[in-house]
Amino acid sequence: MRLGLALPTFGPDAGPEGILRVSRTAEDMGYDSLWTGDRVLAPLVPGAPYPSADGLMPRAYENHLDPLVALTFAASHTTRVHLGTSTLNGLWQPPIMLARSLTTLELLGRGRLVVGLGLGWMPEEYTAVSVPWKGRGARLDETLEILEKYWANDVFSHEGPLFTIPETVVGLKPSRRPGPPVLLAAFTPSGLRRIGRRFDGWLPVALPLPQLLGMWDVILKEAVEAGRDSSALRMALRVNPELTDTKTGAGSMPWAGTLGQYVDYARTAAEAGVHELFVDFGQTPVTLEERIDLAGRFLEGVRRG
Template sequence: MKIGVFSTFMSPLATPRMIRDFGRRAEGIGLDSIWMGEHVALFDKNTFGYPSSKDGRIPVPDGGGMLDVTATFGFLAAVTTRLRLGTGVALVPQRNPIYTAKEMCTLDWLTDGRIDFGIGVGWNKEEVEACGYGWEDRGARCDEFLEVMRRLWTEPVVDFAGKWVKFETCRLDPKPIQKPHVPIIVGGYAAPALRRAARFGAGWYGFNRDPAGIRLMVNQLDAAFAKAGRARGKDFEIIVTPPISMSVDAMQEYADVGVDRLVVNLGSQRPERVDARMMEIETLVKMAA
């Protein structure tokens, strides 16, 4: 099993020095990857709460905010040589698909093929609407945007006529290093997300789930593949961020239910907490070797 780390870098704690040192340390202890969540803006009032916290709010330091994924991955790419970098997850329905395709294939080019494009439809209604898009149709828009990106990554010249995107004779270069394109890792638990994984995905990403929950999702994922008329291939990855309280002993349980990559949550970015957590994660890496 491969071991990665999830860390949504936040100011003011995530200084350039902290991120540089973290990336080098992560690579030095043998981690497979760094994954980073995405929110471009936060709101004092939300229709729906953040699903991974008890109070429904993202735990951002006072006066701080979440760093941009693309810029941060470019920074990390410059101080590492082997680590994969994964979005966990990029909020595709509120992004411009042509800009996103360009950003991801450029990162893939500059990292020599070290990018994983984890995607989801998002939970923050206010954020989606502030970015200029509707909330209720975000799933259908996500599918169209992914199709746009996939074609721009793989075809020399593209004509596209969809509901949200229309263009003719469009060229996007350089193409990704990875073939057929940057791996699309689909996050989400609802039936449309699983159908999306079967259609577009090189993998599925689950967050804050225990082994029993992952077993259930894998069974549902296999059913979605069967409904699409094919079986899930051996190259399709199951990637999971377990609860931060996961014990070392639980790693084998995740392996037993078919998890390929365990992306452990870093948690607090305070220096003393990072140091202690990375020592725990290093133990996992050694056990998985």
């Protein structure tokens, strides 16, 4: 199982020093990937609860970097680690602009990009970027279609329900053909079906492993029914540790526990066939030095197993 680390693109360490320290240290330690998230607003009173046990949006989100710019900065200071978005809200800009940005990053990163898309949870962010909240699934399908055309063709055009692109030459091509892998963060039945039939893999957040693997089975079944090679799909599992000083009960994991419990969770995930797992130590208030120390101890603990 590959192991990754979230970059500090939220909170007090979201800046050049934090990105440099974490990206370089992660690569030196032997991590396989670096990941960024996506926010454009931090409303005082969000119109929808944050998808967590308490429903409260983390205060760290009040300070947020652009995820693709942050990854480009990390790419320029690393050579080996993959560069992923978890998640990029891919509906907040026209697909042709998204295609250009992703392809540019893929080229500058020398083929290391992993595109993780999501639909977000906050209607206010859609209002802020003048994109309708309703019809997100159809908008996602058409966006993916345009990305695939952009990467696969030297000349293409598109005319769909939402977007029209006049015939154009596409000289900008990703180094990894036909394009970077595109994963989707989704948990609804329609979302799982969409992953199995259209995407390269799944980007879930940590859940009890039996529940997680049950949804993965649904995705694989959908892939087979669509005539796809289900063995080619990949799962990249995000873990947002809420670290405690003492061991929590089984019902609290993977939402809260000691570092040792999260190490055990990662080992069990590897045994269950999870392809990649990455952790975001910024979910617990820590200093940059503590974040790096936790990353080293976590990696050492998982590898020992």
